[in-house]
Amino acid sequence: MKIILVAGARPNFMKVAPIIRAIKTRQNNTAIEYRLVHTGQHYDANMSESFFDDLGIPAPDYHLNAGGGSHSEQTAKIMVAFEKVCLDEAPDVVLVVGDVNSTLACSIVAKKLLIKVAHVEAGLRSFDLTMPEEINRMVTDAITDYFFTTEKHGNENLLREGKSDGSIHYVGHVMIDNLLFQHAKVLNTEATSFSNHDLKKSLGNYLFLTLHRPSNVDNEARLLDIVEALNQVAEETPILFPVHPRTRKMLDSFGIRMSERIVQLDPLGYQEALYLWKDALCVFTDSGGLQEETTGLGVPCFTIRDNTERPVTVEEGTNTLIGTTGSNILAAYGGLKKGHVKTGSMPELWDGKAAQRIVDILIDDVIS
Structure with missing residues (x-):
C-alpha cells in the first residue's frame, strides 16, 4: 500500500508526523510506504532541517511551492502541481489533515483520479460559513472515503450529513499524539x-x-x-x-x-x-x-x-x-x-495512539 500524506502549513506537519512514525513501526512486517508532500501553501522560514528532526520525520519528498495569491489562485496552483505527483506515484490513498486550502485542493485531485481520500480531523463544524476553513472542511468531507474523527461531535455531524457509519472512525487526535511526544522532549531538554x-x-x-x-x-x-x-x-x-x-x-x-x-x-x-x-x-x-x-x-x-x-x-x-x-x-x-478556573478532563482516546489507529484501519481495509 502506498499513501501520499499532504501538508500545507507547519501545523499540518505536526499532525502528519505521528502518522509517519506509526507507518514506520509497521514497515518491517507490512507492505506499506508513504510519500510526504509539502504544498508550500504557507511559507515558513522556521521550517529548517531541525524542524523536521524535532518532529521525528524526514523532510518532504515533494515541495510544490504553491503558496501565495488569493484562495482561488492558491487552490488552483496546488491542484495542478499535486495532480502530477499523483500520476507519478499512483497511490492507493491520499491522506489530508485539517482544514486548509491544501486539504481541499488535494482531496479534489485525488477523487477525480479515483484515488481514495482519508481525512484526519473529519467532521468538525463551526457552522459559520464566513470561515474559509469551514468551506474547506465541508467540501473535503463531501468526497472523503475514510473519516478519521477527533471527537464524537464529528461522528454526529457526518452521520447527519448522510455519511455511512462504516466509513467513520473515531480514533482520537493526532495533534495530541504530537503534543505528548513534544512535551516529553521539552521536559527532557535543559531549560x-x-x-x-x-x-x-x-x-x-x-x-x-x-x-x-x-x-x-x-x-x-x-x-x-x-x-x-x-x-x-x-x-x-x-x-x-x-x-x-x-x-x-x-x-x-x-x-x-x-x-x-x-x-x-x-x-x-x-x-x-x-x-x-x-x-x-x-x-x-x-x-x-x-x-x-x-x-x-x-x-x-x-x-x-x-x-x-x-x-x-x-x-x-x-x-x-x-x-x-x-x-x-x-x-x-x-x-x-477569583479562582474560577476550569480543570477539565482528557477526552476519550486522546491518549497518544490516534496515529496507530489510523494506520491500522488503512492497512486492514486497503491491504486485507
Whole structure:
C-alpha cells in the first residue's frame, strides 16, 4: 500500500508526523510506504532541517511551492502541481489533515483520479460559513472515503450529513499524539537552552496570547477593542504574545499600540511556544489547535471567538468560549483572578495512539 500524506502549513506537519512514525513501526512486517508532500501553501522560514528532526520525520519528498495569491489562485496552483505527483506515484490513498486550502485542493485531485481520500480531523463544524476553513472542511468531507474523527461531535455531524457509519472512525487526535511526544522532549531538554528562558524566569506569573483570525484582526474597531482590554489585563499580569505576521501587519496599519507589558515576540517554533504556554496561568487564543492542546495539558484556555468547531474542548476540556468583545476578555480575566478556573478532563482516546489507529484501519481495509 502506498499513501501520499499532504501538508500545507507547519501545523499540518505536526499532525502528519505521528502518522509517519506509526507507518514506520509497521514497515518491517507490512507492505506499506508513504510519500510526504509539502504544498508550500504557507511559507515558513522556521521550517529548517531541525524542524523536521524535532518532529521525528524526514523532510518532504515533494515541495510544490504553491503558496501565495488569493484562495482561488492558491487552490488552483496546488491542484495542478499535486495532480502530477499523483500520476507519478499512483497511490492507493491520499491522506489530508485539517482544514486548509491544501486539504481541499488535494482531496479534489485525488477523487477525480479515483484515488481514495482519508481525512484526519473529519467532521468538525463551526457552522459559520464566513470561515474559509469551514468551506474547506465541508467540501473535503463531501468526497472523503475514510473519516478519521477527533471527537464524537464529528461522528454526529457526518452521520447527519448522510455519511455511512462504516466509513467513520473515531480514533482520537493526532495533534495530541504530537503534543505528548513534544512535551516529553521539552521536559527532557535543559531549560536554559530555550531562547526565552530568561524572560520566562523573570516574569513569574504570566499569560500567553495568540491572535491571528481575520475576523478579529482585519476589523479595526474589533481589534482595537480586543487590544484595549488586553492592555488592561497586562497592567496586572504580563502577557507573552508571539505575533502572527498578519496581526503585525494590521496593528501597524491601524496604528494600534499594545502595552509594553504585552511582550511581543517573533513567531515561535513549536517547542519554544510549548515551553512558554504550558506554564502560563491561562491562554487567550483564537486558534483552533491551542484549544485542543491546552485541554491536553490541563491549561485554562479562553477562546476569543463566537463559535468553535471543537466543542469537546468546552464540554470536557479546559476551554471557555468568551466571544470577541473587550468586556468579555476582562470578565474572563476577572474570573481567573477569583479562582474560577476550569480543570477539565482528557477526552476519550486522546491518549497518544490516534496515529496507530489510523494506520491500522488503512492497512486492514486497503491491504486485507
